[in-house]
Amino acid sequence: MTAEDVAHAVAAGFETIEEVKRYTGFGTGSCQGKECLVPVTLAIARASGGAPADLRPFTPRAPLSPIELKFFASDEDDD
Amino acid sequence: MTRSRALGGLRAAPPSTADLVIVGGGIMGLAIAYNVALRGLTRVVVLEASYLASGASGRNGGGLRQQWSTEMNIRLMQESMEICTTFARDMDINVWMRQGGYLFLVRTAETRAELERNIALQNRCAVPTRLISTDDARRIVPELDTDAFIAASYNPTDAVVFPWPFLWGYAGAASKRGARIHTDTPVTAIERRGADYLVSTPRGSITTPRVVNAAGAWSPRVASLLGLALPDWPARHEILSTEPLKPFLKPMVSVLESGLYFSQSTRGELVGGITLREPKTDEIKLGSRLRFLSAMARGLREVMPRLGDVKVVRQWAGPYDLTADGNPIVGEAPGCPGFFLCCGFMGHGFMMAPVVAKYYALFLLGRETHPLFHAWRLQRFAEGDTESEKMIIG
Numbered sequence: 001m002t003a004e005d006v007a008h009a010v011a012a013g014f015e016t017i018e019e020v021k022r023y024t025g026f027g028t029g030s031c032q033g034k035e036c037l038v039p040v041t042l043a044i045a046r047a048s049g050g051a052p053a054d055l056r057p058f059t060p061r062a063p064l065s066p067i068e069l070k071f072f073a074s075d076e077d078d079d
Numbered sequence: 080m081t082r083s084r085a086l087g088g089l090r091a092a093p094p095s096t097a098d099l100v101i102v103g104g105g106i107m108g109l110a111i112a113y114n115v116a117l118r119g120l121t122r123v124v125v126l127e128a129s130y131l132a133s134g135a136s137g138r139n140g141g142g143l144r145q146q147w148s149t150e151m152n153i154r155l156m157q158e159s160m161e162i163c164t165t166f167a168r169d170m171d172i173n174v175w176m177r178q179g180g181y182l183f184l185v186r187t188a189e190t191r192a193e194l195e196r197n198i199a200l201q202n203r204c205a206v207p208t209r210l211i212s213t214d215d216a217r218r219i220v221p222e223l224d225t226d227a228f229i230a231a232s233y234n235p236t237d238a239v240v241f242p243w244p245f246l247w248g249y250a251g252a253a254s255k256r257g258a259r260i261h262t263d264t265p266v267t268a269i270e271r272r273g274a275d276y277l278v279s280t281p282r283g284s285i286t287t288p289r290v291v292n293a294a295g296a297w298s299p300r301v302a303s304l305l306g307l308a309l310p311d312w313p314a315r316h317e318i319l320s321t322e323p324l325k326p327f328l329k330p331m332v333s334v335l336e337s338g339l340y341f342s343q344s345t346r347g348e349l350v351g352g353i354t355l356r357e358p359k360t361d362e363i364k365l366g367s368r369l370r371f372l373s374a375m376a377r378g379l380r381e382v383m384p385r386l387g388d389v390k391v392v393r394q395w396a397g398p399y400d401l402t403a404d405g406n407p408i409v410g411e412a413p414g415c416p417g418f419f420l421c422c423g424f425m426g427h428g429f430m431m432a433p434v435v436a437k438y439y440a441l442f443l444l445g446r447e448t449h450p451l452f453h454a455w456r457l458q459r460f461a462e463g464d465t466e467s468e469k470m471i472i473g
Contacts, residue, residue: 012247013087019130022137022243023086030322032393061393062367066322070387072369072376 001026001036003043010047017058020044027058030066086247086254088131088262092283097259098122099443100278100287102266102301104129105136106242106429107421108293109249110436111443112258118444121257124285126278128265132246134295136429138397140318140350140473142331142342143430144181144237145206148197148469149406151454152431153204159434163240166433170248174240175345180330181237182216184228184382190335191230193469198232208234220332222383228334239331239342242429269304269418276417289443291419296363296398298422307412310460311402311423313363316352316473317371319394321386323347332382338473339378349389352473353378365396399426405468407431409439409455419443420457425471 001024009023017040020026026040027033037057045052088104098120101108104127112125127133143163145156167173185191194210201208211233213225219233250260261282268279269290278285294301296313303309324347331342341351353375372394379386400423402408408423421439424431438449459465 013089015087015090016130018133019087022130022132023247028320028393030392059395061395062372063391063394066390066392068388068390069321069376069379072373072391073380073387 001040006040006043007047010044015044015048015050017041017044017055021058032061033058086251088127088250088260090263091261093124093126093259093261093264093280093285095283095285096122097124097285097287099124099289099291100276100285101125101291101293103127103292103294103297104131104260104262105134105293105295106245106249106432107295107424107436108291109246109253109260110432111291111293111421111439112260113249113253113256114436114440115443116253116256116258118440120444123253123258125253125258125260126264126266126280127260127262128297130262131250131260132243134297135397135399135426136246137243138318138395139242139426139429140340140342140352141240141242141344141429142181142237142340143240144234144331146181146183146197146201146208146232146234146237146470148193148200149466150200150204151451152468153201153206155431155434155451157204157206159431160236160238162433162437163238166245166248170252172244172248172251174244174248176238176240177345178236178238179342180233180235182219182330182332183232184216184225184332184334185230186228186334186336188229194230194232194335197470201234206234207236208232219330220328222327222385223332224382224384227381233330237331239344241344266301266304269301289417289419291421291439293421295422295424295428296400298400298420299361302412302420305415305418307415307418309408309420309422309457311400311408312359312361314357314399314401315364315396316399316426317355317367317394317396318350318352319372319375319391321349322390322392324349324389333472334378334382337378339375339382340472341379348392349386351375351379354473363398365398367394367396399473400424400428403460404465405471406465407455408457409435410452410457413458425468426473
């Protein structure tokens with residue numbers, strides 16, 4: 001993911017963080033956006049001529065950090 | 080470096096008239112827009128309340144399968160697979176399609192008998208599904224623990240894709256042919272005006288002789304704007320993705336009794352979900368729950384114990400659009416001439432859209448009425464003329 005990718009996404013018509021996420025896949029890797037959200041937001045604002053403060057962050061997804069599945073596998077569900 | 084702003088949709092006033100208005104910028108609405116534009120109907124407007132891929136089309140697991148219990152679904156999915164196979168080339172966008180097959184594991188003799196009936200039907204339609212032993216299942220996926228299972232069905236020609244680029248492909252190709260796609264443009268009213276409909280949005284109103292309701296789980300709300308009660312209802316379906324692993328898993332693996340399914344994407348992540356029983360509701364809930372993560376972790380560990388050490392990276396949810404007989408609702412709504420339905424796709428609308436949209440376009444253009452328009456008409460519920468699809472997963 002590069003600044004040029006963001007400019008390309010904005011040129012293709014994607015102006016919000018949710019849209020740029022879906023077009024580029026940013027925020028779905030190992031950092032889940034914790035490292036890339038701010039730089040990408042600034043890059044979208046730069047490419048679209050908008051203000052960073054007007055861009056809403058994408059919906060954060062659980063878990064907060066990657067965790068082994070086995071830690072969730074013991075919780076018996078009585079359903 | 081100027082590109083046409085074609086893929087993301089317009090945030091602008093829509094035109095005041097159109098030949099066709101499609102409500103819903105998911106794969107169904109965009110694929111119908113593309114298919115009618117391709118055949119010459121270009122004064123088409125797609126209205127999306129949020130952004131493209133914001134609903135189930137952007138939230139599903141990307142499975143494409145031909146293993147079904149009804150001939151209608153088997154034959155439609157055979158044709159949809161053909162369209163998907165050349166989609167990247169035809170639409171100039173990579174959809175990361177990988178034809179690794181689908182493997183359904185079964186626990187009980189009763190489910191196995193059902194599977195045998197389905198396989199016989201699939202074979203008659205020339206889908207090469209086989210009933211295989213659990214030993215054979217482990218030859219295809221050596222990491223499986225099959226102790227809890229008695230047999231499996233395997234079709235090597237089923238596939239997985241990455242869903243999002245399908246939407247950009249359809250949106251871009253439809254826009255290029257003149258269709259207008261408006262995002263962040265919710266429909267607030269639909270009123271009869273003589274022989275036309277007046278479709279209102281906060282950005283302006285459109286007069287059109289025809290409206291297609293392709294709003295997925297939101298379709299009952301859209302229909303209610305006209306006073307029409309639809310029998311489909313939304314259901315949350317949760318899904319998760321793990322850290323990327325080296326490519327090891329060829330087919331999508333699914334357990335028929337629990338609705339567990341998981342596949343490995345071309346990025347290496349395992350992506351999957353499982354059925355959670357919930358009370359019926361009209362509300363669209365998209366929150367993620369620990370209850371799902373826990374059920375999924377137990378389900379994955381049962382079929383592939385070593386996955387306990389794999390890290391889950393993210394979980395999310397999407398809305399299934401359910402009907403009582405497991406089949407969609409299509410065609411002109413009784414009592415509402417010019418108002419067309421394309422909803423109730425039971426969580427498999429994504430894989431069906433390429434073929435359904437093609438026949439929907441031919442139907443709207445008056446060129447051909449595929450049998451699906453009879454089998455899946457809204458009136459079937461009142462007439463008691465239904466045929467249930469049994470292979471609904473997730």
